Amino acid sequence: MPQRQYEVLIIGSGASGGWVAKELTERDLSVLMLEAGPPRIPTRDFTEHIWPYQLKFRGFGDQQRLLKNQPVQRLCYACDEYSHQFFVNDHENPYTFPPDKPFLWIRGRQIGGKTFCWARESYRFSDNEFKPRDGFGEDWPISYKDLEPYYDLVEDFIGVSASREGLPQMPDGKFLPPMNLSCGGLEARKVIEKKFGWRVMPDRVANLTVPHRGRPACHYCDQCQRGCHTASYFNSPSVTLPAAFRTGKLTIVSDAVVSDVLMSPDGRAQGVHYIDRKTHEHREARAKVIVVAAGALESTRILLNSKSSLHPHGVGNSEGVLGHYLMDHFTIEGAGGSMPALRSSKREPVGRPCGFLIPKYVNASGTPDRNSNFLRGYRFDGDGSQELYGHAFLLPELGDAWRKRVREEIPYYFSIEAQGECLPRAENFVTLDPNKKDAWGIPALHINAAYGENEKAMARGMRDHLSQILDAMNLASPTPPSKELSMFGKNIHECGTARMGTDPKKSVVDGNCKVHDARNVFVTDGAVFTTQGCYEPTLTIMAISARAGERIAQSFRRGEL
Ligand SMILES: Cc1cc2nc3c(=O)[nH]c(=O)nc-3n(C[C@H](O)[C@H](O)[C@H](O)COP(=O)(O)OP(=O)(O)OC[C@H]3O[C@@H](n4cnc5c(N)ncnc54)[C@H](O)[C@@H]3O)c2cc1C
Ligand code: SF4
Numbered sequence: 192m193p194q195r196q197y198e199v200l201i202i203g204s205g206a207s208g209g210w211v212a213k214e215l216t217e218r219d220l221s222v223l224m225l226e227a228g229p230p231r232i233p234t235r236d237f238t239e240h241i242w243p244y245q246l247k248f249r250g251f252g253d254q255q256r257l258l259k260n261q262p263v264q265r266l267c268y269a270c271d272e273y274s275h276q277f278f279v280n281d282h283e284n285p286y287t288f289p290p291d292k293p294f295l296w297i298r299g300r301q302i303g304g305k306t307f308c309w310a311r312e313s314y315r316f317s318d319n320e321f322k323p324r325d326g327f328g329e330d331w332p333i334s335y336k337d338l339e340p341y342y343d344l345v346e347d348f349i350g351v352s353a354s355r356e357g358l359p360q361m362p363d364g365k366f367l368p369p370m371n372l373s374c375g376g377l378e379a380r381k382v383i384e385k386k387f388g389w390r391v392m393p394d395r396v397a398n399l400t401v402p403h404r405g406r407p408a409c410h411y412c413d414q415c416q417r418g419c420h421t422a423s424y425f426n427s428p429s430v431t432l433p434a435a436f437r438t439g440k441l442t443i444v445s446d447a448v449v450s451d452v453l454m455s456p457d458g459r460a461q462g463v464h465y466i467d468r469k470t471h472e473h474r475e476a477r478a479k480v481i482v483v484a485a486g487a488l489e490s491t492r493i494l495l496n497s498k499s500s501l502h503p504h505g506v507g508n509s510e511g512v513l514g515h516y517l518m519d520h521f522t523i524e525g526a527g528g529s530m531p532a533l534r535s536s537k538r539e540p541v542g543r544p545c546g547f548l549i550p551k552y553v554n555a556s557g558t559p560d561r562n563s564n565f566l567r568g569y570r571f572d573g574d575g576s577q578e579l580y581g582h583a584f585l586l587p588e589l590g591d592a593w594r595k596r597v598r599e600e601i602p603y604y605f606s607i608e609a610q611g612e613c614l615p616r617a618e619n620f621v622t623l624d625p626n627k628k629d630a631w632g633i634p635a636l637h638i639n640a641a642y643g644e645n646e647k648a649m650a651r652g653m654r655d656h657l658s659q660i661l662d663a664m665n666l667a668s669p670t671p672p673s674k675e676l677s678m679f680g681k682n683i684h685e686c687g688t689a690r691m692g693t694d695p696k697k698s699v700v701d702g703n704c705k706v707h708d709a710r711n712v713f714v715t716d717g718a719v720f721t722t723q724g725c726y727e728p729t730l731t732i733m734a735i736s737a738r739a740g741e742r743i744a745q746s747f748r749r750g751e752l
Contacts, residue, residue, distance in 0.1 A: 197223040197442070198747065200463060200478030202449045202493065205304025206729050207716040207736040208484035209427030209435070210345070214740025216440035220747060223476055225447040225465055227485075228300035231277075231307065231428065237418030238273040248272050267297045267683065269308045269416040277301065277308045277416075283630035287637045294638040295680035296488065302445055304486060305683070306426035306729075308416040311397040311544070312572075313351045313730040315342050315362045319555050320724035325566050328615050331721040332693045332702035335362065341734035348434075349425040349733070350403040352545075353395035359557040361550040361726070368400045369393045374533055375575010375605050376547045379664065386663045387656075389552050394545035394572065397425035397730075406430075411542030424544075444476075450633045452481055452506055452712060454499035460506070460712045466631040480711045480743060480752050484736065487717035488517075488621060491688040492636050494699075494706075494714070495623050502708065507689055507699040509708040514622055516615040516687040517640050518723040519680050523650055525673040526657045527606035528666025530575060536599040539577050546574030551725050553652060565648040566614065570725050571660075573607030605666060609653035612725040614645050615687055640679045650676050684728050686720035703746075704739040711752045715739045 199215050201208045204226040215222050231237075243250035252272035257265040264270045264278035279298045288294045299305040316338075321331040339362075346365040354369040370393050372380060380391035398409045409423040422429035435441040446468035453461045453475065462477035483490040491514055495505040507513045549571040552560040562568075583597045619640035627635040657672040692698025695707035700719050706712040715736040717728050746752050 194475070194477050197221045197476075197478040199223075199480045199482060199743065200225065200476055201482045201484055202463065203227075203304060203483070203485035203489070203716070204302045204432065204443065205299075205427055205484070205486060205716075206306050207732050208304070208482070209306075209431030210733050210736035211482050211484055211715050211740040211743070212435040212441055213431045214737050215744055216435040216438040218741075218744035219438075220440065220744055222435070222441050223478060224441065224443045225449055225463065225476060226302050226443060226445050227448040227468060228302065229445050229468075230302045231418070233418060233420055236276050237420055239412055239414035239417040239419060241273065241417075246272050263295065264297060266295060266681075270297070273414070273417045274308055277305075277418075285627055285629060285635045287624045287627055287635060289639055292639060292641045293678055294640055295678050296638065296685075297680070297683045298486065298489075302432070302443065303426050303428040307418055309729060310727075311415060311424050312548075312727045313346070313353075313395050313397045314726040315364055316724050316726060316731050317360055317362055319360050319551070320722055320726070323567065323722055327566050329690075329692055329697060329721055332691055337702075338731070338734050338738065341738045342730065344737055345730060345733045348404065349397050349430055350399045350406070351395055351397050351730070352393075352400040354392050356390055356392055358390060358550055360552070360555040366395070367403060370396070370398075370400060370543050370545045372547055373543065373575050374539060375530055375603060378530065378533070379547060379573065379575060379605065379607075382663050383549065383660060386659070387552075389549050391547050391549055394548050396545045398544055399423045409544065411544070413542040413544045415544050447474075447476075448631045448633070449485070449493055450496060450631070451493060452483070452497040454497060454502060454506065454709070456500060458501045458709060460709060466633070468631070471631060480713070480747065482713045482715055482739075482743070484715045487685050487688060487720075488636060488638070490714050490716055490718045491621055492623070492634075494689060495621075496634055506709050506712055507706040507714070510696045512690070512697060513699050514688050515617045515620040516690050517619040517621060517638070517685065518613040518615055518687045518720065519640075519685045520610045520613060520682040520723065520725065521642055521646055521650065521676045521679075522608050522610045522682060523653045523657060523672045524608040524677065525670055526608065526661055527573075527604060528661060528664070528669035530603040530605050530664075531667045533575070533603035535577075535601055535603070538579075538601065546572055548572045562652045564652065565645050567612040567645075567649070568725060569609045569611035569649060569653050571607055571609050571657075573605065575603065575605045577601045578604050605664060607657060607660060609657055609672075610682065610725055611646065611649045611653055612723055613642065615690070615722055616643060621688055638680075642676055642679065646676060684717075684723070686717040686723045686728050689714045689718035690721045691719045692721060703742040704735065713739055713743060
């Protein structure tokens with residue numbers, strides 16, 4: 192039987208793939224989506240309502256099993272006894288790095304990708320990010336105005352709870368009502384706004400504070416990284432993929448590990464070569480257009496591995512740019528202390544899955560805060576909250592005396608961290624490792640990245656400000672901000688390596704996400720970021736994906752693909 196040729200084939204079903212699928216199928220194109228991982232089943236895989244006493248290791252996790260199967264993934268705060276199923280097996284999915292440049296690569300391989308366990312923080316970029324204009328690197332070929340309608344579309348569809356602040360450096364959007372700040376957050380707002388003149392606002396998060404488009408509001412169990420039976424936060428299997436399925440135009444094949452894009456001798460993509468995750472059988476799938484949306488580094492890996500006579504170094508790599516300009520945010524963490532005035536015997540209502548954010552001020556246009564020791568800037572996030580379990584573990588008494596103290600002296604902690612922008616530099620790059628392969632025989636990625644002088648100078652500015660904030664908050668037993676920058680990759684906001692631009696000699700894709708050197712191949716995830724800003728990338732990934740989906744459908748109908 193001849194193999195069916197779809198109009199579009201999408202690799203990956205996470206934040207990016209979900210949006211491209213929705214936009215294409217709603218424009219009546221037939222779409223095949225190949226996803227490397229299995230589907231997740233809520234009754235088996237979601238654990239947000241399970242209590243520690245229902246787990247074998249009481250929530251502390253089976254350390255031996257984690258160490259054996261997920262020695263890298265377990266270093267992510269969200270990969271524990273409750274939610275390790277959302278993260279990859281490190282032995283099946285190896286990668287390498289130079290001994291002096293460690294990289295933490297956290298991945299989720301399933302229908303939905305990392306959107307099951309993400310922290311849902313959703314901020315728009317502004318032209319501070321799209322057009323930095325400070326003499327370093329390249330601008331994006333698109334501006335905030337180009338992306339604004341797609342931010343509107345995405346926020347309106349997925350539901351983002353946020354306050355309207357009217358700040359030029361972090362545009363407002365189509366928001367659901369914000370969550371409240373905690374008592375500690377309100378105190379931080381009072382102190383920090385007075386001392387620095389900076390806005391302290393609730394995090395903007397893709398959680399529903401009211402029912403929205405058929406999904407119920409959040410019931411504030413505050414365990415989102417474990418799944419959500421009521422679909423009250425955004426993940427692609429609950430939101431974008433059902434919309435695409437409703438059109439009748441989407442087919443998903445799970446457990447399909449794509450190895451490479453199949454190119455014809457005239458330079459057109461014809462389909463992809465993939466391997467069944469469970470049986471290891473090799474297969475091919477055909478389509479007129481290929482969209483690579485496998486998560487920034489996985490997308491670049493597939494492109495690098497797609498070698499043919501016209502593309503001997505991989506699709507998109509005619510000028511040797513593919514793989515370069517890798518970025519990930521760095522954080523300065525650990526700053527905090529206790530707030531004695533908020534010690535209480537009354538429980539604060541719990542379960543608010545958001546803290547507070549202080550947007551970027553330093554070196555942001557429209558603000559007076561400047562630091563000429565480095566380019567670009569940083570933002571802060573933190574929270575104030577009661578500490579019940581840690582407090583109970585640490586108290587020395589036993590029996591009734593212990594119970595009395597646990598109940599009557601609930602301590603209140605404040606914590607804050609800063610997250611800074613990483614410059615896009617050619618010397619931070621990925622290649623295929625010539626010696627290492629994954630469980631399906633596909634070359635593993637070699638990741639060669641380190642923070643440079645600009646990030647180190649920015650970290651000094653971040654630490655200074657964190658110390659000043661701790662002083663102003665007048666905390667008891669304060670802990671200072673960490674001396675070290677977080678490890679590259681640790682923030683799981685990896686971006687770049689197939690960047691967007693107008694000049695094919697300096698970039699891999701154009702402003703519509705089309706690969707410069709292949710007529711019918713698109714990349715739509717964080718790989719295409721030209722700069723990273725200091726804000727979380729996923730809302731921007733989704734807006735770019737929605738825009739690319741619309742553009743692909745238009746080009747397809749015009750017969751250009
Ligand atoms: C703990 C955690 C917290 C986070 N918090 C935030 C946050 O607050 N805000 C924010 O903006 N971002 C956050 N992120 C990052 C966010 O999850 C990602 O930016 C987002 O999921 C990227 O979407 P994507 O579609 O590009 O990739 P993914 O969601 O990773 O989806 C890619 C999909 O492609 C599939 N795939 C990969 N390789 C292949 C292959 N060879 N063949 C077939 N399929 C393949 C994968 O299995 C996966 O399903 C967080 C991530 C984690 C893990
Ligand atoms: S806090 Fe809200 S969104 Fe998160 S898992 Fe619980 S109900 Fe779902």
